[in-house]
Amino acid sequence: MKAIAWILVALAGATGWTVLALHRGETISAAWLLMAAVGSYLVAYRFYSRFLATTVLGLDDRRATPAERLNNGRDFVPTGRWVLFGHHFAAIAGAGPLVGPVLAAQFGYLPGTIWIVAGVILAGAVQDFVILFGSLRRDGKSLGQMAKEEIGPVTGLAAMTAVLSIMIILLAVLALIVVNALKGSPWGVFTIACTIPIAMLMGFWMKVWRPGRTLEATAIGIVLLLASLEGGRLVAASPVLAPLFTLGGVTLAWAMIAYGFAASVLPVWMLLLPRDYLSTFVKIGTILLLAVGIVAVLPPLRLPALTPFIDGSGPVFAGKLFPFAFITIACGAISGFHALVASGTTPKMLRREADARLIGYGGMLTESFVAVMAMCAAAVLDPGVYFAINSPLAALGGSAASAAETIRGWGFTVTPEQMDSLARQMGETTLLARVGGAPSLAVGMAQIFGGVFGDGLLALWYHFAIMFEALFILTTVDAGTRVGRFMLQELAGHFWTPLGRTSWYPSILFSSAVVVAGWGYFLIQGVLDPLGGINSLWPLFGISNQLLAGVALCVGTTLLIKAGKARHAWVTLLPLAWVLTVTFTAGWQKIFSKDPRLGFLAHARATSAKLAASSLDPAQGARLVFNDQLDALVAALFVAVVLLVVVMSAREWLLVLRGRKPAETRETAFVETAYAN
Amino acid sequence: MRTEGGRAGRRAGGKWCVSWRELLARVRQVAGMPDYEAYVAHVLARHPDRAPLSEREFFDGFVRSRSGGVTRCC
Numbered sequence: 001m002k003a004i005a006w007i008l009v010a011l012a013g014a015t016g017w018t019v020l021a022l023h024r025g026e027t028i029s030a031a032w033l034l035m036a037a038v039g040s041y042l043v044a045y046r047f048y049s050r051f052l053a054t055t056v057l058g059l060d061d062r063r064a065t066p067a068e069r070l071n072n073g074r075d076f077v078p079t080g081r082w083v084l085f086g087h088h089f090a091a092i093a094g095a096g097p098l099v100g101p102v103l104a105a106q107f108g109y110l111p112g113t114i115w116i117v118a119g120v121i122l123a124g125a126v127q128d129f130v131i132l133f134g135s136l137r138r139d140g141k142s143l144g145q146m147a148k149e150e151i152g153p154v155t156g157l158a159a160m161t162a163v164l165s166i167m168i169i170l171l172a173v174l175a176l177i178v179v180n181a182l183k184g185s186p187w188g189v190f191t192i193a194c195t196i197p198i199a200m201l202m203g204f205w206m207k208v209w210r211p212g213r214t215l216e217a218t219a220i221g222i223v224l225l226l227a228s229l230e231g232g233r234l235v236a237a238s239p240v241l242a243p244l245f246t247l248g249g250v251t252l253a254w255a256m257i258a259y260g261f262a263a264s265v266l267p268v269w270m271l272l273l274p275r276d277y278l279s280t281f282v283k284i285g286t287i288l289l290l291a292v293g294i295v296a297v298l299p300p301l302r303l304p305a306l307t308p309f310i311d312g313s314g315p316v317f318a319g320k321l322f323p324f325a326f327i328t329i330a331c332g333a334i335s336g337f338h339a340l341v342a343s344g345t346t347p348k349m350l351r352r353e354a355d356a357r358l359i360g361y362g363g364m365l366t367e368s369f370v371a372v373m374a375m376c377a378a379a380v381l382d383p384g385v386y387f388a389i390n391s392p393l394a395a396l397g398g399s400a401a402s403a404a405e406t407i408r409g410w411g412f413t414v415t416p417e418q419m420d421s422l423a424r425q426m427g428e429t430t431l432l433a434r435v436g437g438a439p440s441l442a443v444g445m446a447q448i449f450g451g452v453f454g455d456g457l458l459a460l461w462y463h464f465a466i467m468f469e470a471l472f473i474l475t476t477v478d479a480g481t482r483v484g485r486f487m488l489q490e491l492a493g494h495f496w497t498p499l500g501r502t503s504w505y506p507s508i509l510f511s512s513a514v515v516v517a518g519w520g521y522f523l524i525q526g527v528l529d530p531l532g533g534i535n536s537l538w539p540l541f542g543i544s545n546q547l548l549a550g551v552a553l554c555v556g557t558t559l560l561i562k563a564g565k566a567r568h569a570w571v572t573l574l575p576l577a578w579v580l581t582v583t584f585t586a587g588w589q590k591i592f593s594k595d596p597r598l599g600f601l602a603h604a605r606a607t608s609a610k611l612a613a614s615s616l617d618p619a620q621g622a623r624l625v626f627n628d629q630l631d632a633l634v635a636a637l638f639v640a641v642v643l644l645v646v647v648m649s650a651r652e653w654l655l656v657l658r659g660r661k662p663a664e665t666r667e668t669a670f671v672e673t674a675y676a677n
Numbered sequence: 678m679r680t681e682g683g684r685a686g687r688r689a690g691g692k693w694c695v696s697w698r699e700l701l702a703r704v705r706q707v708a709g710m711p712d713y714e715a716y717v718a719h720v721l722a723r724h725p726d727r728a729p730l731s732e733r734e735f736f737d738g739f740v741r742s743r744s745g746g747v748t749r750c751c
Contacts, residue, residue, distance in 0.1 A: 073719035074735070075742040079706055086707040096751035142746065170751055212732045214710040215701060268744045269736075276749065280708045331751055340747035345709070472749075479749045486745055502745075545751070 006046065013039020020110060020305065027300035030376045033109070034294070037117050037372045041365045044121040049361040052126065056560070056568040057133045059353040064673040066139045067349050076140075078351035081358055087349070088363045090280045091341045092128070093287070095174055095473045096331025096545075097371040099437035102444075103538060104328040105378040105386065106316040108306040111325045112375055119326070119333025120368035123575035127549055128338045129360035130556035130572055135343035136350055137667040143343045143552060147645070149666045150558045155648045159551050162641045163340065164487045166544040168515070169634065170337070171260070171480045172522035173537040174473045179252045179527055180436035180534070181470060186245035187232040187427055187463050189252070192470045193245075194228035195275060196259070202274035218277045225278060229464060236427060249527040256477070257520040263478030264485050264512040272478050279475040286468045290373055290445060297451035301379040303386060308411065315391035315410075316435075317535055318597040323586040327542035332371025334579065336548025338364065339555075352675065377444030384414030385422065389440040392532035393433040403432055427459030435532040438469045484515040525627050536600070536631055539590055543635060546583045547642040550576060554649040561653050562665040569653075580646065587639045591632045600635070604628035709748065711739035 016036025019028070053059045067078040079087070104112040135141055141149070144163065148156025182188045198221050205217040235241045247255075263272050312320035317328060326333070342360060350356055378386060384407050388396070396403035400416040407414050423431045426443060434440070442465035449461040486502060488511040493500015499507045526533025553576040560569045593599030596606035604625045611621040655661040695703070698714075705712050713732050720729040730738065 071719065071723065073716035074711075074739050077706075077715070077719075080703070083703045083706045087709060090707065091709075091748055092750045094749065094751045174751065207736070212711065212713050212736055214708075215705060218708070268740050272744075273740060277708050277710065284707075335750065337747070337750045341750050344746040345743065345748055476749050476751055479747075482744065483747050 006043070009039055009042050011039075013043060015039075020113070023305065027302055028305075029298050030294060030301055030379070031298045033113060033301065033372065033376060034298075037113070037369065040117050040121060041369065044125075045362060045365060048121060049125070049129065049357050052129060052361065052571060053354070053357040056565060056571055057130070057356075059133070059356060061352050061354050062672055063353055064671045064675075065136060065350045065353060066347065066668075067351060068673060068675065069671055070139065070348075075345065076348045079349040080351065081355040084346065084349050084351075084355065085359050085363060086284065088341070088346045088359050089366050090284055091344075091346070092335070092338050092363060093283070093367045093370055094331070094476050095177065095438075095469055096335060096337075097367050098374045098441055098469065099177060099538075100329040100331055100542070101371045101375040102378040102437040102441045103316055103390070103534070104325050105303055105375060106307065106314040106390070107310050107321055107325055108304050109301055109375055109379040110305040111310070111321055112329055113372060115326055115329055116332050116368055116371045116375065119329075120364055123549075123578065124332075124334035124338070124368065125361040125364035126571055126575060127334060127336075127552050127556065128342050128364040129356065130559065131339045131552050132342040132347055132356050132360035133353075134556065134559045135347040136353065136356055137665075139668055140345075140348040141343060143339045143555060146343065146559070147551070147555050150555065150562060151645075151649050151652050155645050158641050158644050158648075159555075160487065160491065162544075162548060162551055162638070162645070164484060164491070165634070165637065165641075166336070166548050167480055167484050167487075168518040169522065169537065169541050169544050171477050171484070171519035172526065173534070173541040175253070175256045175260075175477055175519065175523045176526040176533050176537060177436040177438050178470045178473050178477075179249050179256060179523070180434060180532070181438040181442075181466050182247070182252055183249050183434075184246055184430070185236075185428055185466075186242045187236040187459075188466045188470070189232075189245045189247055190235040190241075191225075191228050191232040191463060191467045192474070194231065195225065195278065195467075195471060195474070196271070198224045198228070199271055199275040199278060202278070203270040206274070207269045214277065217274065218281060221274065221278045222281060225282070225467075229460065229467060232463060233427065233460065250524065253520070253523050253527045256474075256523065257516055259474070260477050260481040260519070261512055261516045264481040264516070265508055268482075272482065275471075276475050276479065279472040282468055283472050286465075287370055287373075290377070290448065291369075293445075293448040293452050294373055294376055297448055299376065299380040299448060299451060301376065302381060303379040303383050307383070312595075312598070315387060315395040317538060318595070319539065319586070319589065323582040323589070324539065326582045327539055327546065327586045329371065330542045330545040330549075332368050332374075334546060334549045334575065335367075336545050336550070336552055339548065339552035352673070374441060377441055377448060380444050380447055381440060382412075382414065382418075384412040385418070385443070386440060387412060388414050388419055389431050389434050389443065390437070391433060392435055392530070392535065394530050394532075396433055400430075400432055425458045426462040428462070433532070435534045437534075438466060441469065442466045481512065481515050481519075484518075485511045488515055525623070528623070529627075536627075539586065540631060540635060543583050543586050543590070544638050546579050547638050550579050550583065550642050551645050553579065554645055558649055558652055559665060561656055562663050563667075564663055566657060580642075583642075584639060587635050590635050600628045600632035604632075709743065711736055 012035055016032045019032040067076050070076040101112050144160045147159040202217040202221045206214045310321040387407050397406050404416055442462050445465040446458050446461035450458050489502050526537050553572045556572040557569050594602050596603040607624045610616040656663050713735055717729045
């Protein structure tokens with residue numbers, strides 16, 4: 001009976017893929033895409049993750065978990081599996097899986113969808129599961145600590161440097177997405193600005209006025225947040241208030257930098273923590289709502305399966321399908337950052353080892369499903385509209401009329417009137433060249449929600465979607481700045497001990513300023529970039545996130561080989577080989593490609609040539625050249641650090657496999673569980 | 678069966694049937710919020726010789742233990 005059910009699930013998935021692959025014509029229902037994805041997830045979870053759990057990792061329910069042995073009622077707490085699943089999912093899923101697929105939709109919906117589904121099953125979910133397991137067997141040690149203990153101190157230091165520098169790029173690109181979404185949008189700016197006083201009110205509520213009443217404070221916060229969404233509409237409609245909240249990119253970027261610094265310096269309870277609670281609930285609620293909306297509407301996918309831009313000529317970002325589809329979609333298929341969460345709080349809360357399968361592998365499958373939904377939301381847009389929103393103004397020729405002409409040249413139709421009426425419907429002045437992915441995702445989500453609840457509230461839904469994205473992007477920005485600050489303090493402590501004291505105020509101010517200056521620099525340059533910044537920063541982020549995945553997979557492979565599971569080490573080695581191929585190719589092309597649209601150095605040369613011909617403002621030209629060279633250097637640095645980790649790891653594997661080094665891991669000793677299983 | 682860690686108080690109605698308090702405890706855990714009641718229950722059950730921290734002390738310690746590492750991803 002069960003076998004028949006699984007055959008049906010597999011058939012449903014296969015049918016979905018077949019229809020997607022063979023379909024030619026105008027539009028196709030999102031149902032096929034969902035069927036293909038969900039069918040694949042179920043089969044992968046049932047069979048592949050079971051193989052990983054029993055044969056490769058050997059999850060053992062008789063073994064007491066750190067949560068059981070070290071239970072302190074605080075961070076080590078045995079937690080029910082579904083509760084922990086929700087907690088872990090809320091920790092790993094953010095803007096990445098939403099924005100990446102929207103940008104990659106430039107190639108059409110098919111390549112991205114195939115990568116999201118195949119990538120998560122064979123790479124992303126495996127990485128999360130293996131690292132969660134490794135940390136679980138080591139009392140919740142972090143990725144960096146595991147790299148240090150299992151491979152060596154140099155590798156540990158390299159991994160930490162990689163994490164810190166990747167964080168800088170990540171924060172810059174995320175902040176840039178928010179800036180682009182809020183630029184010239186008084187409604188959005190007002191709503192997002194309100195989240196700061198709301199969070200502070202919540203903070204005082206649960207810390208000072210009614211200690212410990214976190215849920216109460218959050219409930220009040222959510223009500224106020226919804227009120228501020230409506231308030232934003234009134235502000236945007238008011239001739240007096242609207243100009244006050246209509247801000248340019250540079251102003252918004254400085255506001256963001258000030259916010260990041262404040263959140264890193266102030267006590268956590270005052271700003272960071274309450275915002276985090278707010279964002280968690282809004283995130284989970286909206287993602288559920290989006291799933292319900294997509295399933296209820298089953299919208300037609302208007303975007304073609306493949307666009308002509310697979311040849312690398314696309315306006316959203318430069319580069320061919322290979323490797324850039326796989327770089328643009330990092331989160332959702334494989335995200336190195338997850339390895340930090342999977343080796344952080346989650347392993348300290350697992351009640352039984354067997355739960356690691358649902359939480360590590362299943363949690364990542366769920367994030368992949370979020371990415372598939374984002375792809376659907378992008379694909380429900382008219383292709384002409386999609387490109388009008390996501391292409392930089394420079395590529396569109398500078399005006400609404402020239403944009404329509406340019407987009408017709410690409411083979412899609414959109415009229416200036418169509419864009420105007422869409423902007424009015426969404427309560428914005430313009431949607432042209434709103435790069436970064438967030439606005440087009442919000443338009444797609446508004447259309448899906450409009451399909452469920454009626455078209456009357458489109459503007460409200462649009463701004464709800466913007467608020468939802470900005471809210472948890474800012475949560476990543478503030479939490480990331482703070483974590484970056486701690487890491488920097490730890491590193492700096494090696495050079496001058498007082499700097500390592502995490503609660504010494506001069507050290508807090510100094511290291512926070514350094515971290516904020518790091519991402520703030522890239523943010524401001526992204527805002528000033530005539531091509532919108534996403535063009536250069538998003539690929540850099542994708543490359544760095546997947547290089548971090550490379551580090552995690554190196555650590556995972558080491559754990560397997562040292563545990564005597566070399567025969568099964570292909571489960572991490574295959575994704576490692578793929579991730580390295582993709583990132584090294586992309587890294588090489590971003591640095592050395594002769595095409596100035598693609599290669600940083602070629603772009604620097606082209607800009608220098610323009611400068612020499614005096615067709616460019618000297619100050620702006622010099623800045624562009626410097627930034628290109630800096631971007632090239634950053635990309636080269638990432639690749640070099642990861643190459644070092646790979647070489648050190650491979651050396652360790654060979655030593656163990658040849659018997660020159662004993663195959664022993666630093667797992668904690670076996671203690672039998674006291675739970676009745 | 679009574680175990681610690683927010684699982685106390687389960688009713689006989691099966692896995693998905695929980696009391697209001699239990700539901701709130703679970704919601705708190707999903708969001709990563711401190712759960713003082715569960716902590717006190719833990720101390721009383723496992724360390725009867727120790728006095729549990731006050732709610733404020735517990736809150737501060739909880740916040741500190743959660744603010745050092747990466748808890749939110751991209």
